[in-house]
Every structure is written in structure tokens, then in C-alpha cells.
Amino acid sequence: MKPELEILRIGNGRPILLVHGIAPVSPRAPFLGPLTQHGAIVAPSHPGFGASPMPPDFETMYDLVHLWCDIIDDMPDDDITMIGFGFGGWIAAEVAVARPRKLGRTVLVDPVGIKIGGREDRDIAHFFNTRPDELLRRAWHDPKTIPPGCYGLGWQAVIDDSMTDTDIVTLARNWDSLCLYAWTPHMYNPRLKPWLRRIDVPTLVLWGESDQIVSPDYGRAYAQAIPGARFETIAAAGHHPELEQPAAFVDRVVQFMTETTKP
Amino acid sequence: MTSIELWNHCENPYPFVPAEVLDAADSVRASLPSKYCDPVVAARLYDEIWEEYRLCDDIGLHIVTNEHHSGINNLWAASPVITGIVASLTHKVRILSLGTLVTVRPDPVRVATEYATIDVISKGRLDIGFVKSGATEMVSGNANPMHIREREWEAIDLIEKSLTTHDGPFSWEGKFFTHPHVNVWPRPFQSPRPDFWAATSDLPTCAELGRRGYVNTLLFGGYDRTRAAYRAYKDARAAAGLAKAGEDRFSYMAFCYVGDTDEEAMRIGQKIPWFLTVSIKSAPQFSKFQPGAIAPEMAPAAWRGGASKRPTDLSVASLIAQGQMFCGNPDTVARQIKEFRERVGGVGRIIMMTRQGLMTHAQAMKSFNLAAKEVLPQLQDLPPIDDTEQAAA
Numbered sequence: 001m002k003p004e005l006e007i008l009r010i011g012n013g014r015p016i017l018l019v020h021g022i023a024p025v026s027p028r029a030p031f032l033g034p035l036t037q038h039g040a041i042v043a044p045s046h047p048g049f050g051a052s053p054m055p056p057d058f059e060t061m062y063d064l065v066h067l068w069c070d071i072i073d074d075m076p077d078d079d080i081t082m083i084g085f086g087f088g089g090w091i092a093a094e095v096a097v098a099r100p101r102k103l104g105r106t107v108l109v110d111p112v113g114i115k116i117g118g119r120e121d122r123d124i125a126h127f128f129n130t131r132p133d134e135l136l137r138r139a140w141h142d143p144k145t146i147p148p149g150c151y152g153l154g155w156q157a158v159i160d161d162s163m164t165d166t167d168i169v170t171l172a173r174n175w176d177s178l179c180l181y182a183w184t185p186h187m188y189n190p191r192l193k194p195w196l197r198r199i200d201v202p203t204l205v206l207w208g209e210s211d212q213i214v215s216p217d218y219g220r221a222y223a224q225a226i227p228g229a230r231f232e233t234i235a236a237a238g239h240h241p242e243l244e245q246p247a248a249f250v251d252r253v254v255q256f257m258t259e260t261t262k263p
Numbered sequence: 264m265t266s267i268e269l270w271n272h273c274e275n276p277y278p279f280v281p282a283e284v285l286d287a288a289d290s291v292r293a294s295l296p297s298k299y300c301d302p303v304v305a306a307r308l309y310d311e312i313w314e315e316y317r318l319c320d321d322i323g324l325h326i327v328t329n330e331h332h333s334g335i336n337n338l339w340a341a342s343p344v345i346t347g348i349v350a351s352l353t354h355k356v357r358i359l360s361l362g363t364l365v366t367v368r369p370d371p372v373r374v375a376t377e378y379a380t381i382d383v384i385s386k387g388r389l390d391i392g393f394v395k396s397g398a399t400e401m402v403s404g405n406a407n408p409m410h411i412r413e414r415e416w417e418a419i420d421l422i423e424k425s426l427t428t429h430d431g432p433f434s435w436e437g438k439f440f441t442h443p444h445v446n447v448w449p450r451p452f453q454s455p456r457p458d459f460w461a462a463t464s465d466l467p468t469c470a471e472l473g474r475r476g477y478v479n480t481l482l483f484g485g486y487d488r489t490r491a492a493y494r495a496y497k498d499a500r501a502a503a504g505l506a507k508a509g510e511d512r513f514s515y516m517a518f519c520y521v522g523d524t525d526e527e528a529m530r531i532g533q534k535i536p537w538f539l540t541v542s543i544k545s546a547p548q549f550s551k552f553q554p555g556a557i558a559p560e561m562a563p564a565a566w567r568g569g570a571s572k573r574p575t576d577l578s579v580a581s582l583i584a585q586g587q588m589f590c591g592n593p594d595t596v597a598r599q600i601k602e603f604r605e606r607v608g609g610v611g612r613i614i615m616m617t618r619q620g621l622m623t624h625a626q627a628m629k630s631f632n633l634a635a636k637e638v639l640p641q642l643q644d645l646p647p648i649d650d651t652e653q654a655a656a
Contacts, residue, residue, distance in 0.1 A: 059410075129402050131289060131548055156552050156566070165563040172559035172566075176409060179554030183407035 002070060003058060006051040008043040011036030014257070015077045018043040019068065019095075021086030021152075021240075022127070023174050024050035028149035031246035038254050039081065044071060046091075048177025050170060059180050061189060065094040072100040079104035081257055086110050086153075086213075086239060087178060087187065093226075094192060096199045105202040105260045107253055108222070110211050110239050112187040114196070116221045124187045125213045128179060132156035138212035139239040152240040153213060196225040202260040203229040206252055208237035208244065230256070265510045267600065267642035269634055270359065270614040271319050272327035272516055275312055275338040278537060278621050279304055285335070289546035292334030293399035305338055311624040313352055318628060320353035322635035327359045327516075327614055329394070332403035336542035343377035350385035358385060361392030361462060361480070365418035366411040367404030372435075372442050374418070375425035379451045387452035392460035392480070393419055395468075397556065399549045408555040412468070414439045419459070421445075426456040460514065464492045470499035473508065480514035480614065486586040489515055490607040497608075497650075510611035515603070518588040519615035520622075521633040525591040529579045531630075532590040536577040537620025589615070593637030600642060608650030613642075 008018075008025055010032060016039040018025050024045040025032070035041060046064060048054035058067075068091055072080060080102050084092025089111020096106045117123045125138050136143050136154025146152065148162075155171060203226050207219035216233055223231035232252055237244040280291075280299045288295050319326055328345045331337035339345045346360040360378065368374050382389040395415050401408040417437045424433065425447045432446040451457055460478035463469060472479045473496035481489050493513050500508055518535045522528030550556065551565050582588035586606070589599045604610050615634065618627040 128408075128554060129548060131546060132552065156547065159566050161567075168563045168566060169559045172557070172562035175552070176554045176559065179407065180409040183409070183554075184405060 003047045003055050003067060004053055005047070005071075006045040008041070008045075010041045012040050014039040015075055015080045016041050017072065017075070017080050017082045019082060019084035019088035019092045020045065020049070021084075021088045022178055023151045023155075023171065024052075026147075026150045028147065029243060029246070030147050030150075031242045031249050034247065034250040035253065038250075038257065042075065046088075046177065046181075048180065049174045054177060061091070061094065061181055064091050064181060065098065068092075068095045069098055069100050072102050075102060078102040079261075081105050081107065081253075083107040083109060083253065084111060085242060087112060087182065089113065090182075090187070090189070090192075093196065093199070093222075094189070096201060096203065097192070097195045099198065099200060103201050105204075105257065106199070107204045107206060107256060109206045109242060109249075110208055110214060110219065111205070111222065112214055113189060114193040114222060114225070115185075115188050115190055116193075116218050123214065123218055126186055127153065128183065128186075135213075141208065141210035141236050141238045141244055145244050147243055147246075150240075150243050152243060193225055196222075197227060199226045199229075202256070204252070204256045205229055205231045206241065206249070207231070207233045208239055208241040209233045209235050210237060211239045211241075213239040264644045264646065265604075265609070265611060266644060267510075267604065267610070267639075268325055268612045269323075269639050269642070270325040270327050270514075270612060271315070271631060272329070272361075272614045272616050273312055273315065273618040273627075274329060274331065274336060274616075275308055276538070276542060276619060277305065277308070277335045277338055278541070280335055285541060285544065288544070290334075290399065290549055291542060291544045292331065292336060293402045293549055294546065295334055297333075299335075300338075308338065312618070313348070315618065315624070315627055315631065316349055316352050318631055319635075320356050322632065323356065323639065324615075324631055324635050325357040325359065326353065327361050327392075329361045329392075330363055332400060334399065334542070336538065343374070343381060346389070347377075347381050347384060350381050350388065353385075353388070355388075357388050357390055359390040359392050359460060361460060362394055364396045364400055364404060364406075365393055365422070366396045366415050367400060367406040368418070370442070371418040371421040371440055372425050372445050372447065375422040376447050378422070378457065379426055379447050379449055382451040382453055382457050383449045385452070387457075389451075389453070389457045390460055390478075391422075391457045392462060392478075394462045395465075398553060399545055401553065402549055408553055411555065412465075416471075419461075423456065423459070426451050462516075464488050466492065466495040469493070469495040472496055473499035474503050474505065476500075476505075476508070476512065478512050478514050478612065480516060480612070482516045483518075483587045484515065486603070486606045489586070489610075493608050493610075493650075510604075510609040513607075513610045514612035514614060515607070515610050516614035516616060517586070517603075518582060518590070518619070519596065519613075519617050519630070519634070520588075520590050520626075521593055521596050521630045521638055523592060523633070525595055528591045528595070528630075531622070531626050532579050532588065534622045534626075535588070535616065535619040536579075536582065538616070539577055541620070589613070593633050593641070596634070597638045597641035600638070601645065604645070605648050609648055 090113025139153035520532035
């Protein structure tokens, strides 16, 4: 039986599927408005995130990848643009490797998911073992720009009275679920990198220049492992460029969608 | 009639890191660099505690070992290693490993093998204890902190089957552990297996311990939480139609110091709460923000409380009043333990945490001698108690 999912749907037109990172896509995210001018956004929450229940037998990246392949198979249109953010970028990369028939192109935004450096190099700051204020510093170009109602890495350091109890319960649930999927190896699949060569749709790897969770150099290596992939950076943005620089983010995505659409 | 056993629990703390280092550290477990542990000092500590264990063997105090990692609270980093040494040092008393951290260990069959070996070396004096663990231990052991209760039970089940299966290899293909060829040599000395204990105050878990007949021990539960835990155990047995559990199925660990006088005991005993005031300092990512640490619906209250609060009122008098410390001259301590037994509905095994913090070797030896020679005789052949809820009221 397919898991029940919370799904945010906005706009009309070409399908744009968002694969969220550590938190579901907020309806208040500032990039949503401009992006809906260019397509119909579909943003499911992974099992265990937001209001999506966690099925009892669901707990690994293997489960997530097959679920997201199901989601794509079940969408009515083809030529889908899939955009994965951070942890969701890892999922999107795994899904693209599986070559779902309706996938038209992929955008990976500061994705995790592969191992680049040596065995003593930490490619990805540890999400769970790092102090919240240090995560906040590493994840954002300027934490003062975090949009209201949106949460990225280091959210524990900004808990205040403006957050509702419902927000906090949801964040706790998201954090638990993320850990279940990605505690070890922390935030990557040791077998994914060599299989990235299977990705056969146009791919844009987009990176916040100030990301200190996973560096732009990691992003360049990621892009190099995907045939024909393009690597671009966004200035004045960290691990969540779609939240820190929504206009620049949407511009890059729309340009990529235009360039990769057959006339 | 009930006779209470006394057990000595020492974690071999390392209280010699400068205070300014501990104050500046995020956490005194998991992330405190090992450059602050002088191995020469550590070797002396091990020697002192071996001597304490030899004394316990002579005077009839049973011995508890455990393990924690990468911090000042505990140099027993591998309970089976330490327990094996204790098995060789001693000849009479029972030894409880409480325990190796089965939620961190990748192979329960290896754990069963270690324990079976110790049981043989000790000629059947081993008890095996289980703890769910969590927090910094998940970090030090690189163990996913999610679903650890479920993982603990599967580990326990596999360890039990490994210790009690003697007719050839069996296969295990569980959710968390797989092993196609389990065949533990040597088999345990005790038949069918060493007694199992588990440390918990989680009521559903206490109920399961009751159905299984394991010893339920609690750490610092105080009167009410301990009574509720034991009640859950007893009720679960009654609901399952099982025989009433004896008091030997119930255990309690508290701080303990026995002196010649109440004044001396309280003065020296004040060193013991170092365990709570200093040795549990933990960074928020290893504690309240660790995934699985609390149910999500509890997060608003836990997280809005600001930084982790360290306990404040840890005077000996307060701890005694809360049933978390037994402290005084031998008559006082015997009276406190007997009162505790009555208020929680019966307990047969008291675990004394004595050598803690800056407690010296000589001070610990003195307390052990007094506990064995002057407290323990007062805890023998105690009359039955009424453990009904009316009695509690």
C-alpha cells in the first residue's frame, strides 16, 4: 500500500516537483510565488515529515527512492522538472539514477548524498552532532535573512516565542525522521557516486557560494560525476539558496527549464 | 522473610580534569579530548578499584560494572572486559554487568559470547544487565538514536537465544540484526542462562520486564517513580496470570555513604553528587536535540526551557529526603533502606554508588566495610510488607 502523503500544490502549467530537505517546503517560502509563474508546483512531504505519517515499515533511503519513483510515475504529465534541496537533493539524485520515464530534467540544490573526499575528510558537516549555533553559522550566508515560517539547518538555535507549539512538534518529527533515514553513513550513500553516470536528463547543480555545510567544491565534484551536468553558484547564499536568494534561485531554474525544453 | 542484598556500583570516574576545562567544554562526555586523561592516573584508579572489589568479595558485597564512553564519568569503556577481570579477581560474590550497551554493539552474538565466557570464568556468578542507553553514547558509538528501544529488545532476544541454544547453529534474520550461524562456545556455566536485569523506569518497559521475569532496577528513581515502576511490573505479571514476583526481582541504585557517624557520612557523602553536578554536562545536540531523545509532542516544553539545566539542589539532606541517597551511620543507613523498601512496595537488591567524584580509595573502603559488617546484618530476615496501594496511601 502506498504511504499517505501531505502534498502542497500551487499553480498551473508544466509540472515542477519539489523534493524537500530537512523540512517540508513551507507555503510561506518566498520562492514559491515567482516559481508558480512558470509551472504547477507539487511538493510532497516525505513520510515522517510535516503531516505525512511514517508507515511502520518505512525507514531507509531505499524506501524513499522507490516512493519518489512512484510519485513521478503517478503524475499525469511527463517532462517533469524535479528540484531537490539538500537532503532532498540526495533523494533526487538517487531517483534520477533510476531513470523514471516522466522525468524531464533535474535541479540539485546544495545536495548531499555522495562521498568526495578522503576517509579523514568530513565532506558534510554533521547535522546531528554539531552545535546548533555552529550549524546556523555554517548553513546561512546571513541568518537574519531567514524568511518567517521557513526552517533550515541550525533551526534549533532560533527557537523563540514566535514559533507555535505545532511548528516545534513538526520540527521534532522532521528531525527524528531525517535521523532515521540518514544517521549512518551520515548523509550519503557510499555506492551512489559511480552510478550518477546513469543520469540521462539535463541536470543543473546549483550551490550557495557561502554554504559551509557542504562546500561549493563538493558541488563541482558532484556535477562532474553527472554526464553533461552544469554547475552554478548563487552569491550571498548558504546551504538554502532558495530561501536566502529566492529571486536569483528562480531565475536560474527558469533559465535552465527554458534552455532544456524542446521546442 | 526477605533479605536485602547490597551491591557496589563504581563507574571508575576520572574527576581530575581541571575545572576551567570542564567549564569551557560543551560536554564532558563524547567530545572532551582524551589528552585530559592521564593514563598513569587511570592505571592507579584501576588498581584501587580492583582492591575495593577484592574487599567486596571478602565481606559479601556483590559487584556491578557498567560502561560509558569518552568522558570523565566512567573509565569502564568495555563492560565485558572489566567484568571478566572482576570474575578473575573474585571468588564468592555475584557480578552484574549493567551492562554493555547493546543498542550500540553491532553484533549481539558477540555480546552473548563475551558473557558466556565470563560466566564460565566466574563459575556461574554472572548476572547480565541491559540498558537502553542514548544521548552521548549514541554519538560515541555511532549508533542511530532512533528506534533504540526496539533494537534493544531484539538484541536481548538474540542474546538469550544465543545463550540457551546448545544443539547446533541457528539462524537469525531480524529487523536489526542478522546472523546465519549462531553457535556460542563456551555455553554459559549457569543453566538455562545467567539471570537478566534491565535498568528502566519506563512503565511499558517495566511491564515487559515483569512478563519476562527479569530484575527491574532503577537509578535515582526516588520513592514515587520507583513504586510506580515496580507496580507496572507486578500488574503486568498479574494480568498475564504469572506468579507473584519475589523482592529479588526489584532493585534500586542510589548514592550511598556509610560513616562512623551521621555527620561524617554526610560530610564525605557530599562528594558523591559530583556525578550529577559535574559528570553529566552534555551539549544540547547530544541531549535534548538528539533525535529520538523525547517524543515530538514533548518538544515544545523541553525546548522552550532554554539551555539544559543542571540539577541545583543536590545537598545530601535533599537527596536523602527524596530517596535518592542512603547516608549516615550504619543504623541510619539501615533504617533508610528499610523505609525505602516499605515505601516502594518491596525491594531485594540495593545498589550503592559510593566511589564517585573525589571520594578517595580509603573513604570508599571504609564505607564498604561498614555497609557489609554493620548495615547488611540489619537487612536480613525482614518481615513481609504490605505492597497494596492502600498501604502506600
